[in-house]
Amino acid sequence: MTTHHEIIEAALARITAGYVFPEKTAGIDAAIRRRLDEGAYQDLDPRELCERVTADLQEACPDKHLRLLWAEEPQSMDEEPEDVARARFARYARENNYGVRRVEQLDGNIGYLDLRMIAPADLGGPATAAAMQLLAATDGLVIDLRQCRGGSPEGVQLWCSYFFADDGVHLNDIHHRATGLTRQYWTLGHLAAPRYLDRPVTVLTSDLTFSGGEELAYNLKVLGRATLIGQATRGGAHPTDRVPVAPHVTVTVPAARSINPVTGTNWEGVGVEPDLAVAAGDPLKTALEHLRTRIG
CATH class of the missing domain: 3.90.226.10 (2-enoyl-CoA Hydratase; Chain A, domain 1)
Structure with a gap:
């Protein structure tokens, strides 16, 4: 079974590597590690861990796409072939x-x-x-x-x-x-x-x-x-990658950002x-x- 520490390490690695604002990743990493050292994630079940880490991620960096998500059904940790992922999403869209x-x-x-x-x-x-x-x-x-x-x-x-x-x-x-x-x-x-x-x-x-x-x-x-x-x-406002970090846990990492040509900004956080x-x-x-x- 994947430990809380391993889940957090894997999530932070993905955020550091892929978050659309690389200059913010050090602060995110430090904030979550500080909470980890304080024992904030001890004695939580995995679902509660996802909720608590998500809240701390969004406090450190107010981006609503930056999350840990819990899934009842286990997911493969292997990278899903593109054609399989496409077929799965096509079925979801059709349904x-x-x-x-x-x-x-x-x-x-x-x-x-x-x-x-x-x-x-x-x-x-x-x-x-x-x-x-x-x-x-x-x-x-x-x-x-x-x-x-x-x-x-x-x-x-x-x-x-x-x-x-x-x-x-x-x-x-x-x-x-x-x-x-x-x-x-x-x-x-x-x-x-x-x-x-x-x-x-x-x-x-x-x-x-x-x-x-x-x-x-x-x-x-x-x-x-x-x-x-x-x-x-x-x-x-940030298009997002979803990456499994444990059989029941996915980290969502905003990998891009919208820039409206009229306003020069977007609706992120507001x-x-x-x-x-x-x-x-x-x-x-x-x-x-x-x-x-x-x-x-």
Whole structure:
């Protein structure tokens, strides 16, 4: 059985080698080792260890993607072949309908899209196109991201592309530590369904909205294409590697960072702020009222 000390050593090694801000890794390492020397992790079961170390990691460096995760089922410590990992994720995406939970026409010819994950474009493209085809004739749209926990940058790029006229809109950049390269994401020139143009769009957010869901909301907000309604999001802007460090424990290490071309920054640690804050009650009702005033 892997000891607590071995789990922490393996996690710190991965963080030091891969964290997107290498200048912060020494401080992270020192903080966790200090807690280890203080006995903070003694007498914890493995699940509690993951929770305690995660809290200490995020106190040392407020990055919500920096975590130890516990899994009930044991995982292989061998590196998973790429084709196996791809097939496993494809099955997961298919079982979750590529994130598209519900598409509906509401009263007043307002479209409603409940999106729970942002699937990679190569997997989710047909589902995205089908949803946008169903919404094409509506006069206004609500995109519900309140339970969207993340997904793929390429998937965000695809969804965003439906709300702009052509391929001339710069959406986001992602800088990767491992290569030192920065990839730009622009709207796409060819889409498989009609673009949703010249009509109002609202986006619902909550304190559960995370990662790729936040990027979709952030991009549409800063480009002036949607009004955000609801709560501030969780604040995770760093694409992340997941590495097993014990049969039941995975460390997640942010290996890249988003850089928005409009703001020059991102939503890490602060979340995406709504334009209309609705802390309680029904943000969907607020969104529908907002759209009806815009539609006339």
